[in-house]
Amino acid sequence: MTASGTSLQRADGSAPRILVVDDEQMLTDLLSMALRMEGWDVQSAASGFEALQAARDFAPDAMVLDIMMPDLDGMSVLQRLRHSGNNVPVLFLTAKDAVGDRVAGLTAGGDDYVTKPFSLEEVVARLRGLMRRAGTAQSAEAEPILRVGDLSLNEDSHEVERAGREIELTATEFELLRYLMRNQRRVVSKAQILDRVWNYDFGGRSSVVELYISYLRKKIDQGFEPLIHTVRGVGYMIKAAQ
Incomplete structure (x- = not known):
């Protein structure tokens, strides 16, 4: 592995x-x-x-x-x-x-x-x-799956599940979640997210990141132990609940 x-x-x-x-x-x-x-x-x-x-x-x-x-x-x-x-x-x-x-x-x-x-x-x-x-x-494996705790994301089929429950995401929400999961336990800044997910430079557009993070939290974390965390003044991080 x-x-x-x-x-x-x-x-x-x-x-x-x-x-x-x-x-x-x-x-x-x-x-x-x-x-x-x-x-x-x-x-x-x-x-x-x-x-x-x-x-x-x-x-x-x-x-x-x-x-x-x-x-x-x-x-x-x-x-x-x-x-x-x-x-x-x-x-x-x-x-x-x-x-x-x-x-x-x-x-x-x-x-x-x-x-x-x-x-x-x-x-x-x-x-x-x-x-x-x-x-x-x-x-090499049958399915390229990213996992964080009980959350899984299939990069080929674009299927997302948490604790066995299927989660429907928009294309942008999927790209944002994939970026967070590829960098699990690592803080990524709003500027990095904009550059990777939206492909443009940071310049007063932090509100779009905050908005989509809130969308993801409602779909991913609602009813569960939170996986998506805000690191004040730095950015966001996804990690499994302790």
Whole structure:
């Protein structure tokens, strides 16, 4: 069993291959270690040209690609990959405030992005989603189910149950709950929630997060020991009742 609970595998049963590209050695080592803990096969590259060579030789199932690099930036790497017919899913790493980079990266054919600083759990979750959607890897278990106490969420069928009772959620409520459950026992801020669930930056829109948290609480926690907790001044956390 992996750190995230549900293992992924390639069609031939082997471990997914991930290529990590960043010129910051410490960051590359940290990411590689976290991904290997998932049981994945990981290689790294420290430059854009190294990334292109590794993409040909290693044939990764997904790539973590920093936008800012000294020789060939991430955008150029992506363009060359796509031009050569390589459609490997790409997760961009961008600076926190580089909104233009994010838009340009997704427009150029990138599949997703995370902003620095980021959590390792978030990178793992995004890569899982990319590989599942692209079909480059699938769950080794029969069902990819997230669990927090007596609450379960099936990422494939979108079924949610608590104590055996089925719970109907809207698409946005489901994404919010999935994000909380993927980060269980970890506080996530309103800004992080907006960026991940609504895909836009924080800027006076905290009320929408509060509103949807209240919707979830009515559906998930009403009549039960609460799982969703507010950490004042910080954000929200989901954890099993003690």
